[in-house]
Amino acid sequence: MRRPIILKLIAILFLVSLSLSSCLVRRRVVTRQGKKDTRPLLSATKADLVNRIQSSFDQVHSFTAMLDMTPALGSVYKGEITEFPSVSGHVLFRKPEEIRILGLDPVIHSKAFDMVSMGEEFRLLLPSKNRFIEGRNDTPPVSKNKIENLRPAAFLQAMLIYPPDHTEMAILEDDTDEEHALYILLILKKDKDQLWLHRSIYFNRLTLEIVQQKIFDEGSLTVSDTRYSGWSSNDGVSFPATIDINRPQDGYGVVMKLVNMKMNAEVTEDKFVLTRPEGTQLQVLGEAGSNPPVK
Numbered sequence: 001m002r003r004p005i006i007l008k009l010i011a012i013l014f015l016v017s018l019s020l021s022s023c024l025v026r027r028r029v030v031t032r033q034g035k036k037d038t039r040p041l042l043s044a045t046k047a048d049l050v051n052r053i054q055s056s057f058d059q060v061h062s063f064t065a066m067l068d069m070t071p072a073l074g075s076v077y078k079g080e081i082t083e084f085p086s087v088s089g090h091v092l093f094r095k096p097e098e099i100r101i102l103g104l105d106p107v108i109h110s111k112a113f114d115m116v117s118m119g120e121e122f123r124l125l126l127p128s129k130n131r132f133i134e135g136r137n138d139t140p141p142v143s144k145n146k147i148e149n150l151r152p153a154a155f156l157q158a159m160l161i162y163p164p165d166h167t168e169m170a171i172l173e174d175d176t177d178e179e180h181a182l183y184i185l186l187i188l189k190k191d192k193d194q195l196w197l198h199r200s201i202y203f204n205r206l207t208l209e210i211v212q213q214k215i216f217d218e219g220s221l222t223v224s225d226t227r228y229s230g231w232s233s234n235d236g237v238s239f240p241a242t243i244d245i246n247r248p249q250d251g252y253g254v255v256m257k258l259v260n261m262k263m264n265a266e267v268t269e270d271k272f273v274l275t276r277p278e279g280t281q282l283q284v285l286g287e288a289g290s291n292p293p294v295k
Helices: 002-024 046-059 152-159
Strands: 062-075 080-083 087-094 098-104 111-118 121-126 131-136 168-176 181-191 194-204 210-216 222-234 237-247 252-263 281-284
Touching: 046 168, 046 181, 046 194, 046 237, 087 152, 098 152, 111 152, 121 152, 152 222, 152 237, 222 252
Parallel strands: 131 281
Antiparallel strands: 062 080, 062 087, 062 252, 087 098, 098 111, 111 121, 121 131, 168 181, 181 194, 194 210, 210 222, 222 237, 237 252
């Protein structure tokens, strides 16, 4: 007779303990990007993400675009960034590496700058300075006037995300917690039997869209930090509506907001010809590793 009573007491105590413990359970809602987001996370392998980059890159052959560009000087390295009024911009691109960028003065709507890159070489016209600069894209920026350090290839590296090439190795990192959910594709470059981190490409795990790309030098310092948002279809090709470029070593940045784009439109070779206007001062960079004075 006593055994059933003991079993009943144990059962009652068990139920009571469950009810008490349920009062102590605390559920936390996972918030990402500053808001509650109940969408399921998407999964992808390293190969999947590399293929996404390759597919997107292969779809772009040329484009013309109208942009609003907000330039800024300074960097996080120096602890201060100063933004300037927006300028209207036109960008022309044609594979493999031809790009031309024209900025218009916001007040008088004349040329603020005009620059073109033809692979390894670039040209830059600054009408307000009456200056024409030409040289190699890899020439280090040395001017105290940061606008003279503009390189069209820097814009191309940010606007067009390149897939890993045969000299690079990709590693996938899952960076997911309560505040954000990212895949990071780390791209290592092999140079003279040495591996170093060349790029890191961040994918939002809610959409698998690219939200950031960082480019590093061989000393692991950030060369370029670009953020992407507002991806949408342009003539059947996905492209971000906002591109936020920061070049901390060069001391400048620019936010580019897409106004209009024609993807894979015909862009002829003559559009990438930038001739030095008569009477402008010529500065040639990269001659025997020097920075010659203005001629």
